[in-house]
Amino acid sequence: MSEEKEIAYLDVYIRFNDDQEKDYCFQVNTATKFKDLFAIFKTLPISLRPNVFYNSQPIGFKKSISPGYVTEDGNFLFDEDAMKKVEIIKSNDFLINNEVWPGQLILPIWQFNSFNFYSFISFLLVWLYTDLPDFISPTPGICLTNQITKLLAKIAIYFNQQKIAVNLLEDIENEVGLVPQSLFFVFHILKLLVIFVILWSGVFNPIKVLRLPGSIPKDINIAKEELVKLGWTGTRKATIEEYKEYYREFKINEHGGMIKAHQAGLFNTVKYLGAQLGESEGYNTPLIKENMNATIQNLIEKANEPDFKLKISYNYFQELGFIFAANAENKEGSELAELIKQYRRYGLLVSNNRLKQIVKAKKLQEYPQLKEDLEESKTEPKIEEVK
Structure with a gap:
């Protein structure tokens, strides 16, 4: 008998409501297919579509191939182009693990409901026509607003x-x-x-606008086991601005106050925090064998080249995992849970020499002024190291 293939797990992010502030982490395994993600949208008792003019369930998925932003400690955040640079997943039967990098953003494909949209626009236009002032209306006296007022009076x-x-x-x-x-x-x-703006922007976005008699609404009380089965972690990915703010506050507290943080060079680090990635970098790295099998040492060797590209690889993510494991070694219970949540939301807030070299190379490309500042101060931004 052949041995069963070992199941491994990875985190991916799924965007809800087409909102960059609603990128939620889900844990899937190497046997999970894209079609399995439909269960998320059928089970969660909230509306996940962009607005009421879209169907309530997605018809497929695409992955964001926008490069993203590399944090100070070598992790990746999604940038504002995450929904603009995408690649459609050709089959929902594809294994997620074969199509995306760990931590990559998956975007549901929502089908626009033209009938609902134009029906609503027609209703608004009819309402507008009936409320024309009587002195210019071809059919005075049919004001819909007045009819509604009479109905309210009867009530x-x-x-x-x-x-x-x-x-x-x-x-x-x-x-x-x-x-x-x-x-x-x-x-x-x-x-x-x-009214139109409220609906179009998704401020008012119920699961169903009109519920048919006898229809059964979604159960708002979902068992913990069912959430685990969906891969739900409850953690939302931070935006770049949220990360920058959190990093600053976290490091100030870690150093024991503003003065000590300043003495440690924190504010110079914050001035040039992380870097925006470009084409063929980050999550724009093609998922091909050459890149998958590359090592972090390959990146370090190329870091001083003028056209250096931060191409990710499985070995790169292993490096992040090793650092996380080292920091989680003596933690348990709520402390460990909080560390995992922090990692999924902001990425690592510590680093090592190898990641430090890679991030520094990208920062020197992104911020030409940084090199001059380093030469003037003869110091480098300090990054916590894992020993």
Whole structure:
């Protein structure tokens, strides 16, 4: 009998609502296929589509191949072009492990519902037409807003709120001059624009806008075992700005205050923190055998070349894993859980000499002024090392 293939695990990130501040970490294994990700969207009791004009379930997936941003300690964050530079996954039967690098961003493909969109636009236009001022309307007296007001008055009467009903009816029965009618119509246009913006931006984005009688809503109480099965970690990837702010505060606390942090060179480090990556770097590195099998030593040897490219490899991620393991060695319980969460959200906040050389090479490319500052101060930005 042949031995079963060993199952390994990796983290990937999935973007919800097409929002760069909603990149959530999921742990999948080497046997997980893209079609298995559909369970996430069917199970989680929240709306994950961009807005109500898209179908509630994705039809496929694509991966972001935007290079990203390398942090001070050699990890990667997604940049603002993450949704612009993409590669479509051709089959949902493909294994995730064969198509993406560890930690890469996966984007659901959402299908725009043209019928819902144009139906809603038509409704707004009809509503706008019925509310035209009577002095210019071809069909005066059919104001939809007034009809809604009358309906509200009837509801108020039903609940014995006669005073409210009288006030509502008085507002529509009193004669209104041309100027007030015009002002009301302008206000009505603005009101409909606000409604459209709220829906288009996803501020109001329920799972279903209209629920059919007898339909069963999603259960908002999901068992922990089911979340684990989905690969849910509950950790959201930080944006570049969030990382920079967190790094600064973390290091200040680590050094014991602003003065000691300044003496340690923190503020010079923060001035040139991390670097934006370019073509063929980071998550734009082609997932081919040559790159997969490359070593971190190959990167170090090329670091001083003027056209140095930070191409990732499995060995690079192993290096990050070794550093994480060294820092997690004496931690357990909530302390270990917090470290894992920090790692998934911000990446490592410590480094070693090898990663330090690679990141420094990218920073010198990104910030020409950095070389001059280093020569003037005769010091380098300090990075914690794992011994």
